Each structure stands twice: as structure tokens, then as C-alpha cells.
Amino acid sequence: MEANARWVALTAVAPVAWGANYYVTHEFLPADTPLYGAALRALPAGLVLLALCRQRPRGAWWWRSAVLGLLNMSVFFVLVYTASQLLPTSVASTVMAVSPLTMTLMAWPLVSERPRTAHLAGAAIGLGGVCLMLLTGAEDISVPGVLASAAAMLVSSFGHILAKRWNAGTDVLASTAWQLTAGGLFLLPVAAAVEGPPPALSPTALLAFAYVALVATALAFVAWFTGLRHLPAGTVGLIGLLNPLTGVLLGTVVAGEVLTGRQLLGLLLVLAGVTLGRPTRAGRRGQRPEVLRRLTPRPVSGRRPATSPPPAARPCTSRPTPPGA
Numbered sequence: 001m002e003a004n005a006r007w008v009a010l011t012a013v014a015p016v017a018w019g020a021n022y023y024v025t026h027e028f029l030p031a032d033t034p035l036y037g038a039a040l041r042a043l044p045a046g047l048v049l050l051a052l053c054r055q056r057p058r059g060a061w062w063w064r065s066a067v068l069g070l071l072n073m074s075v076f077f078v079l080v081y082t083a084s085q086l087l088p089t090s091v092a093s094t095v096m097a098v099s100p101l102t103m104t105l106m107a108w109p110l111v112s113e114r115p116r117t118a119h120l121a122g123a124a125i126g127l128g129g130v131c132l133m134l135l136t137g138a139e140d141i142s143v144p145g146v147l148a149s150a151a152a153m154l155v156s157s158f159g160h161i162l163a164k165r166w167n168a169g170t171d172v173l174a175s176t177a178w179q180l181t182a183g184g185l186f187l188l189p190v191a192a193a194v195e196g197p198p199p200a201l202s203p204t205a206l207l208a209f210a211y212v213a214l215v216a217t218a219l220a221f222v223a224w225f226t227g228l229r230h231l232p233a234g235t236v237g238l239i240g241l242l243n244p245l246t247g248v249l250l251g252t253v254v255a256g257e258v259l260t261g262r263q264l265l266g267l268l269l270v271l272a273g274v275t276l277g278r279p280t281r282a283g284r285r286g287q288r289p290e291v292l293r294r295l296t297p298r299p300v301s302g303r304r305p306a307t308s309p310p311p312a313a314r315p316c317t318s319r320p321t322p323p324g325a
Helices: 002-028 034-053 061-086 089-096 099-111 117-134 143-166 172-195 203-230 233-239 242-253 261-276 290-295
Strands: none
Touching: 002 061, 002 203, 002 233, 002 242, 034 061, 034 172, 034 203, 061 089, 061 143, 061 172, 089 117, 089 143, 089 242, 099 117, 099 143, 099 233, 117 233, 117 242, 117 261, 143 172, 143 203, 143 233, 172 203, 203 233, 233 261, 242 261
């Protein structure tokens, strides 16, 4: 339980960073260059992580990095950028809040994780909370924006479950670096062909891109993929509900928005959904936690485990019983 709590706390870094990313992107980054915006988010983050891990792909990870980079970085970043331009943040966040349920259902055929009732209930409760927090009925709904946001949700959910399936036995820092680098390299030539020369960036925009690349991308995706390795996909998906919650709290603290009673109720429902889906034990019944498995010595193949020698037999010191006694 204590180990699970640490993995939950680490995974939560990702949606909190992504929730703050909405505000930074909307306020400080250029709105008319989504391809360059996605490339400048992915490639610097990937290069920084490559410098830290100093590993390159081997074998199947060359094409796996390309597939995951295309799904989790290239396509996802462009779709999110497009949706944020066409939709209010509240509507885009509500569409993305369907991700926990989608990830839970996709994990069944892809990584053999059967949906738990707690995960399904937590996803439904959390989605209801997001709707209470964000949907006020006053937003203008753009059909292309909704389609872009829904596509981003589906692509990221599939990509994240695929990463969970393929990442077993691979260093998380390295696999994240490969995905981000591949995604950025895919985007650069497309951005140059479609949007022309890179945009001129002010010092404020450069600082904003530094946050987006280093915190909301490099750090966030390492935390997210680490959580996917150590926690059920349904639990990780529910932790992602902290994304819109962070956006609402940030608007209250930074932008001076008033937190209404309806939003407060939605916030509590989101927290209840996240709590409901938390793992309740370190391992399945009949299995030992990974840490214990690593610490327990294994017997050498072909030899019996060493055991304590049997106690030496005591010499008989009692006198024989005389006949007729």
C-alpha cells in the first residue's frame, strides 16, 4: 500500500503539470502555429531526456519508438493544440475526461487487465464531477473542435496502453526520450511545409516553451509512463482527472475566478472518483510485491536451496533398565 501511494503521487505530477499547461499555452504561446507549437514541445524535451539517459533504441524499439512517438506526441499534441483553439478549455477538458473509461476498456484486450468495478464507478463519478465543474451551458460548441478533442482522447488512450504493453523491461526514461524525439522529428518537416519559417518568439514565449517542454512534457510523461508500468491502467486514467481539476484551481488562484458551489461539488466528485480507483493492495492474491521478489534469494538451478543442517544426535547417557525391574 505504501509503495502504491508513492506511485500514485508520482503519476499525479503529470496531470497537474498538464492542467497548468492549458493556462501557459493560452496566455503566452502563439495561437496560429499548432505544428511548430507541438514540435517545440516534443523535440527539446526528447533531446534533454536523451542527454540524461544516454541510450539509443535497439531492435524492435526503433519502430516502436516511431509508432508511440507518432501516437503519443505528434498526432496527440497537434490535436490538443487544435481543440484548444476551437473550443473553450471547459469543453475540451470535459471531452478528455472520458479518457479514464476509455483506458480501462482498452486495457482489457491489450494488456489483459479486466475492468474493475471500482475503476468503472470512479470513471463515471469523476466524469460527472468534471461536467459539474466545467459545463455551464454558456459555451459555444464547435463540431470540428469536439471531433479534434475526441480524436486526441482516443489516440492518447490507445498510445498509452500500447506503451504500457511494450515498456516492460525497458528503462522508462529512455523509452520516453525515444518517443518524444521521434514525435518531434516527425513534426518538424510537416511544420516547415505547412506553416513556413518558425515563428519569432519573445522572451516570455521562450520561457513559456521552456515550461511546456521541460515540465509539462519531459517530466510529466516520465511520471505518467512510470505510473503506467507500476499501476493498473484504470487507476492511472482516473489520476488523469486531476488535469481539469488543476485548471479550475489555477483559474481560481491566478486569474481570480470565483469557485462556485457547483464547481466545489464537482471538485469533490472528481477527488472521490480518483480515490475510488486507487489500488488497494500491493499485488494480486498469491503474489508477492516486486520488492520482496527481488530481495528473496533464488535457489541455484539444479541444486536444492541451502537449509540448516539437522541438529546432531545426542549420545545416549541413560542407564539401561535392569532385568526384572
